[in-house]
Amino acid sequence: xxxxxxMIGKFDVEATQGNARAAVLNTAHGEIKTxxxxxxxxxxxxxxxxxxxxxxxxxxxxxxxxxxxxxRPSSELIKQLGGLHKFMNWKKPILTDSGGFQxxxxxxxxxxxxxxxxxxxxxxxxxxxxxxxxxMQIQMNLGADIIMAFDECLQYPAEKKEIVxxxxxxxxxxxxxxxxxxxxxxxxxxxxxxxxxxDTRRExxxxxTNIDLPGYALGGFSVGEPIHLMHELVxxxxxxxxxxxxxxxxxxxxxxxxxxxxxxxxxxxxxVMPTRVARNGTLFTWQGKVSIKKxxxxxxESPLDPECDxxxxxxxxxxxxxxxxxxxxxxxxxxxxxxxxxxxxxLMEKSRKAIIExxxxxxxxxxxxxx
Numbered sequence: 001x002x003x004x005x006x007m008i009g010k011f012d013v014e015a016t017q018g019n020a021r022a023a024v025l026n027t028a029h030g031e032i033k034t035x036x037x038x039x040x041x042x043x044x045x046x047x048x049x050x051x052x053x054x055x056x057x058x059x060x061x062x063x064x065x066x067x068x069x070x071x072r073p074s075s076e077l078i079k080q081l082g083g084l085h086k087f088m089n090w091k092k093p094i095l096t097d098s099g100g101f102q103x104x105x106x107x108x109x110x111x112x113x114x115x116x117x118x119x120x121x122x123x124x125x126x127x128x129x130x131x132x133x134x135x136m137q138i139q140m141n142l143g144a145d146i147i148m149a150f151d152e153c154l155q156y157p158a159e160k161k162e163i164v165x166x167x168x169x170x171x172x173x174x175x176x177x178x179x180x181x182x183x184x185x186x187x188x189x190x191x192x193x194x195x196x197x198x199d200t201r202r203e204x205x206x207x208x209t210n211i212d213l214p215g216y217a218l219g220g221f222s223v224g225e226p227i228h229l230m231h232e233l234v235x236x237x238x239x240x241x242x243x244x245x246x247x248x249x250x251x252x253x254x255x256x257x258x259x260x261x262x263x264x265x266x267x268x269x270x271x272v273m274p275t276r277v278a279r280n281g282t283l284f285t286w287q288g289k290v291s292i293k294k295x296x297x298x299x300x301e302s303p304l305d306p307e308c309d310x311x312x313x314x315x316x317x318x319x320x321x322x323x324x325x326x327x328x329x330x331x332x333x334x335x336x337x338x339x340x341x342x343x344x345x346x347l348m349e350k351s352r353k354a355i356i357e358x359x360x361x362x363x364x365x366x367x368x369x370x371x
Contacts, residue, residue, distance in 0.1 A: 005184065005185075007026045008026055008027060008028050008184070008185060008187070009025075009026065009027075009187050009214040010025075010026040011023060011024070011025050011026070011214070011215070011244065011245060011246055012024050013243070013244075014356065015355050015356045015358075016355070017354075017355050017358065017360035017361065018263065018360070018361070019238065019239045019263060019264055019265035020035075020262050020263050020265065020351075020355050020360050020364075021034070021035075021265060021267065021355065022034065022035070022352045022355040022356050023246070023267055025215070025246050025267075027061075027093040027145035027146065027187065028093075028145050028185040028186070029085065029091065029092055029093045029094070029145050030060075030092055030093060032060050032061050032093055032268075033060065033352060034246065034267035034268060034348075034352065035258075035262045035266070035267055035268070035269070035348045035351050035352055035355075036060055036061065036267065036268050036269070036348055037258065037269050037270070037271075037344045037345055037347070037348045038059075038060075038061050038062055038063045038095060038268065038269065038270040039054060039059050039062050039063070039270075039274075039275065039341055039344075039345075040062070040063045040065075040270055040271065040272045040275065041062045041063060041064055041088070041090075042063075042064070042065040042068050042272075043065065043068050043069065043072070044064060044069060044078075044084060044087060044088045045088065046059075046062060046275065046337075046341075047275050047279070047333070047337065048275075048279075048330075048333045048334045048337045049275075049334075049337060049338070049341070051088070051089055051090050053338065054341070055092070057310070057338070057341050057342050057345050058342075058345045058346070058349060059092070059341070059345060060092060060093065061092060061093040061094065061095060061145075061146075062090060062092070062093075062094055062095075063094070063095050063096070063097065063270045064084055064094055064095070064096045064097075064142065064144065065096070065097060065099070065102065066096050066097055066098055066099035066102075066135060066138050066139055066142070066148075067099035067101075067102035067103060067130075068102065069084070069096075069138075069142060070099060070128075070130075070138050071121055071123055071128070072123070075137075075138040075139075075141035075142050076141060078141060078142055079141040079142070079143070083141075083142065083143030084096075084142040084143050084144065085143060093145040093146065094142075094143075094144050094145055094146075095144060095145065095146040095147075095148070095270070096139045096142055096144035096146070096147060096148065097148045097250070098135045098139070098147075098148040098149055098150040098151065098191075099130055099135055099138070099150070100117075100135070100148075100150050100151045100152065100153050100191075100219075101153045101219075101250075101251070103117050103119050103130060104117075104152070104153050104154075104155070105153070105155075112152065114169065114172075115131055116129055116130055116131025116132065116134065116150075117129070117130050117131075130150065131150070131176075132149070132150040132173040132174075132176040132177045132180065133176060133177075133180040135149075135150035135177070136150070136177050136180045136181055136188075137180070139186070140181070140182065140183045140186060143183075143185075143186075144186055145185070145186060145187065146186070146187045146189060146215070147181070147186045147187065147188050147189070148188075148189055148191060148217065148250075149170075149173065149174045149177040149178075149188060149189065149190050149191050150173050150177055151170040151173060151174070151191040151193060151219055152166045152169055152170050152173070152193070153193070153219060153220055153223065154166050154193070154195065154220065154223070155223055155224065156195075156196065156223045156224040156225040157225075158195060160195075160197070160200070163193075163194065163195035163197070163200050164200060166193060167193045167194050167195075167200060167203065167204045167207070168207070170191065170193050170204070170208075171204070171207040171208060171211075174190050174191075174208060174211055175211060177190075178211060178213065187213075187214040187215060188213050188214065189213060189214065189215040189216060189217050189246075189248060190208040190209070190211060190213045190215075190216050190217070191208065191216075191217045191218075191219040191250070192204045192205045192208050192209075192216060192217065192218050192219065192237075192241075193219055193220045194220070195220065196225055196229050196230075196233060198233065198236060198237070201233060201237050202237065202240070205237060205240065205241065209241070209242055213245070214245065214246075215245050215246040215247075215248060216241055216242060216245055216246075216247060216248070217247075217248035217249070217250050217268075218234060218237065218238070218241075218247075218248070218249050218250065218266075219250045219251075221234075221249070221250070221251060221252055222250075222251040222252055222253065222271075227253075227257070230252070230257075231257070231260055231261075234249060234260075234261055234264050234266065235260070235263075235264045238261065238264035238265040238266050239264060239265045241265070246267045246268055247265060247266050247267045247268065248266070248267065248268035248269075249261050249266045249268070249269055250270065251270065251271055252269060252271055253269070253271050253273060254273060254371070255284055255343070255344070255347055255367070255371045256367075256368070256371035258344070258347060258348070258351075259347075259351070259364055259367045259368060259371065260368075262348075262351050262364075263360075263364055269348075274337075274340035274341055274343070274344045275337050275340065275341065277340070278333065278336035278337040278339070278340040278341075279332075279333045279336065279337070281293040281325045281332075281336065283304060283305075283321075283336060283339055283340060283343075284340055284343045284344070285304060285305035285307075285308065285343070286305055286307040286308065286370060287305065287307075287370070288370055288371070290304065290305075290318075292304070292318065292321045292322050292325055292336070293322065293325050293326065294322070297318040297319060297321070297322040298319060298322060299319055300317060300318035300319050300322075301317045301318075301319060302317060302318060303316070303317065303318070304316075304318055304321060304339060305339070305343075308339065308342065308343065308346075310338055310339050310342035310343075311335075311338055311342075312335045312336070312338050312339040312342075313339060316335060321335060321336065347367070350363065351363065
């Protein structure tokens, strides 16, 4: 057991090609091979999926949401029932975000002070308070393998002085997060903020990485900024993040985003996109994006993606998928979600293989041509 504990947090880079890397991160619930995409299970479930299906698709780690689980059913109840892994019957690693993004984006009425954030629930308007210490306690109650620091996430655009003040408070909050962490089985990741200017990003990264932690993330993206700004910024700051620690880009994105960001040295990704757009009838394939609701698929007997071996593509036609969507059947959400998650997980698996086998540039360029 002691030997196992020593392995928790161990991070080995196995291969690189340019800035792209293939690595392994050890956690209390097993290893995570990177680059990795983490399906989002906001409320202790990946929408419309069973855990067995996620494992069959190749999911290595899923993400839970501190804000939502804190409000319902409560982290205390989950702790009492044996922790999030037992509660939702998931035996692999879990990453929980700090709740910061939701506190700022979902709660129209919040008051931010040095101490923390007082906010009203988007569910019933009840008042709540989250500080760095409270966020850590909630996430430790959940029993997450990777715990995200509580940070302030600004909307875009923001003024420079606002960005600097927020960035500096995020650093102070990170130290408080680290000081209140007592669970040796959980890995605390710090979050780099700093808006969309290179100088403030670099300053934030310097401050955050001065605090020694098992991993670091880039936050504050996907907040309404033009996507090319994110691409350009991460292309510069991604490779400047510590080489010997996992690098996580939070809340991003499309298949194109993932390929470009793997090329910039990022290891870990999460995003609601593949599951959310699946429910709206948008599907990602190796021939490009498909909107299954279109009339053109009404009589199409071919599989969604001839290059895909997921359950959906092996068993159903485009015509049937279009029919399910057009009549609002629950099975539409399930089959579409199975396909999109399979596509994202396979994209990362193929990326890892290409980096290890030494043909990443060719694979990257093929993906860029498709996406």
